[in-house]
Amino acid sequence: MFSAAEIKSLNETELEVYKYITKNRTEVLNMKIRDLADAAHVSTTTVLRFCKKIGCEGYAEFKLKYKMELSKNEVAKDYNDVHTMLQYFKRIDTEDFDNELNKVAELIYERSNVIFLGIGTSGILAKYGARFFSNIGKFSQHIDDPFYPVPNRYLDDSVVIILSVSGETRETIDQMHNFLNTKSVILSITNTNVNTIASMSDINLSYYMPMTIIGDSLNLTTQVPVLFILETLAKKVQKMEIDQ
Structure with missing residues (x-):
């Protein structure tokens, strides 16, 4: 879901949102925008900017797309290096x-x-x-x-x-x-x-x-x-x- 170009476009505070999401993938699906902002120590405005930079109109659309993305990888429910590396090589294959x-x-x-x-x-x-x-x-x-x-x-x-x-x-x-x-x-x-x-x-x-x-x-x-x-x-x- 996160392309190399999209990640590269994020500023320092938006990267904090990205890093929190990648470390807490399933938990994010149950979080409101204020919850995510507080957890990543940023503002709700930063979360919205993050959503727009990855191609979503708002936070609701992000959660929907992210849930769909996670469902594609149900086999890798737990964070593991193999899944991470496969995602990396898929991301740079451009x-x-x-x-x-x-x-x-x-x-x-x-x-x-x-x-x-x-x-x-x-x-x-x-x-x-x-x-x-x-x-x-x-x-x-x-x-x-x-x-x-x-x-x-x-x-x-x-x-x-x-x-x-x-x-x-x-x-x-x-x-x-x-x-x-x-x-x-x-x-x-x-x-x-x-x-x-x-x-x-x-x-x-x-x-x-x-x-x-x-x-x-x-x-x-x-x-x-x-x-x-x-x-x-x-x-x-x-x-x-x-x-x-």
Whole structure:
């Protein structure tokens, strides 16, 4: 029901409505608009704006369409990763998303170097991304130390790919400042496009998956979309190299 383009059009408060709905799918069907607004800590006006941005005239129409959508997936009554991933791949299986990846791949193809940056789990994915791009013949390296010094002259012909689920990792943001005064292209891959890292980037790719946080800091949000995006970009760059 929620297309990538519709989700991308949501502002920060409207995203709170989206995130609450995805985490409380069945409960929402029994909630009045005021109940949903209170639960998501937004106004009823924000809920109505959210409804219109996803193609509904009002809250009543949204609940009806959402109920129909849930009934299509009765097999997956409980939230599970398989259902979530199937929904994700269905959501991105569009010409618009493929064209977006083509544009990013062309930018990477035109640059000599690719630098991946991330810490924690994103740091592990940065290492994987650098190895995968190196496998297809694109010189790449990863940085998982936010204090690692990089000479500015080395960045001028580079694409810097920054990985962060929240887009608010302080150490990663501090490292980003080192790249802003260079001629490098900064691409970020984050869960949503409403965050500090996305706003600081030249290009942002976001995947919009339900956030899973344990305790104060353990983030278990699936990273399968990140792997898919990185591998798809690498293969597109490889095809450009072969076709050249």
